[in-house]
Amino acid sequence: MLTVDFGRLAVSPGLRLLDLGCGGGRHAFEAVRRGASVVALDRIAGDCKDTAAAMAEMADVTGRGWAANGDGLALPFADATFDRVIAAEVLEHVEDDRAAIAELVRVLRPGGRLAATVPRWFPERVCWALADDYHAPAVEGGHVRIYRRRQLEARLRGAGLRVLGHHHYAHALHSPYWWLKCAVGVNDDGHPWVQRYHGFLVRDIFSPRPSVRRLERALNPVAGKSLVVYACR
Numbered sequence: 001m002l003t004v005d006f007g008r009l010a011v012s013p014g015l016r017l018l019d020l021g022c023g024g025g026r027h028a029f030e031a032v033r034r035g036a037s038v039v040a041l042d043r044i045a046g047d048c049k050d051t052a053a054a055m056a057e058m059a060d061v062t063g064r065g066w067a068a069n070g071d072g073l074a075l076p077f078a079d080a081t082f083d084r085v086i087a088a089e090v091l092e093h094v095e096d097d098r099a100a101i102a103e104l105v106r107v108l109r110p111g112g113r114l115a116a117t118v119p120r121w122f123p124e125r126v127c128w129a130l131a132d133d134y135h136a137p138a139v140e141g142g143h144v145r146i147y148r149r150r151q152l153e154a155r156l157r158g159a160g161l162r163v164l165g166h167h168h169y170a171h172a173l174h175s176p177y178w179w180l181k182c183a184v185g186v187n188d189d190g191h192p193w194v195q196r197y198h199g200f201l202v203r204d205i206f207s208p209r210p211s212v213r214r215l216e217r218a219l220n221p222v223a224g225k226s227l228v229v230y231a232c233r
Contacts, residue, residue, distance in 0.1 A: 001205050002030055003088055003170050003226045004115045011036055013063065015083040018107060020072050021090035032063040036084070040067040041075070072100045080109040088117045089226070091152075092124075092143045101159045108233045114161065118147045120168050120227045123175040130182035139186075152229050161231035168227040172219035173212070177201060 004027055011017065013035025019028040022040035031038045070076055072090065085108050087100075094100045101116075108114055119127075124146045127134050136142040153163045177197050184191045189198075204212050 003117045017084040018082045020087045032065040035063040038065040041070045075103045077107045081107045083112045085114040105159045117228045156231045164230040166229045169220035169224045171225040172223040175223045175225045
């Protein structure tokens with residue numbers, strides 16, 4: 001399930017790409033599949049280990065991939081190391097997001113492109129209203145702010161980037177899932193309603209049906225969960 005549009009990010013064979021906050025590696029895998037040389041970085045060591053193992057098992061890749069543990073506020077790379085940078089659902093967790101963006105710009109080569117994704121304002125605002133334990137300071141590592149598009153774009157421009165465009169039409173069917181989790185208890189994965197909805201989402205990811213895809217496209221303008229902004233150094 002990709003949030004970033006790899007066509008708009010212009011990922012092509014041979015490019016060097018950093019996936020900051022890689023999590024399970026969804027964007028890293030796609031970049032490797034497209035022939036890029038990828039570093040997947042995350043603060044959570046377990047995610048890095050799982051991502052590294054999964055990339056090693058990918059038999060049909062044309063690029064190369066590594067996973068590493070690291071801090072987005074002090075990236076272990078030289079200036080201008082990467083041609084492309086992805087920061088997917090990361091900045092909303094970082095108190096000093098300006099410092100994190102400055103680090104991403106530092107390791108991005110002149111002319112390189114960046115894609116930053118954050119939760120969209122409306123779906124995120126509903127989550128905050130429904131559950132205190134969804135966001136900081138009630139939960140360690142939770143979301144610390146809700147972005148509006150203009151705010152995120154201003155942060156990127158302030159770091160010296162040129163904003164190329166945006167889209168916020170992604171994953172509308174995932175918004176009700178998080179609203180439901182917040183309503184019944186963020187950590188209550190065993191709730192029958194949560195389990196049934198999660199099963200529906202998993203089936204849609206692995207066996208997408210045209211009718212469900214049409215429904216999500218229709219709902220995306222209103223309930224799309226993620227905002228994506230593209231920028232160039």
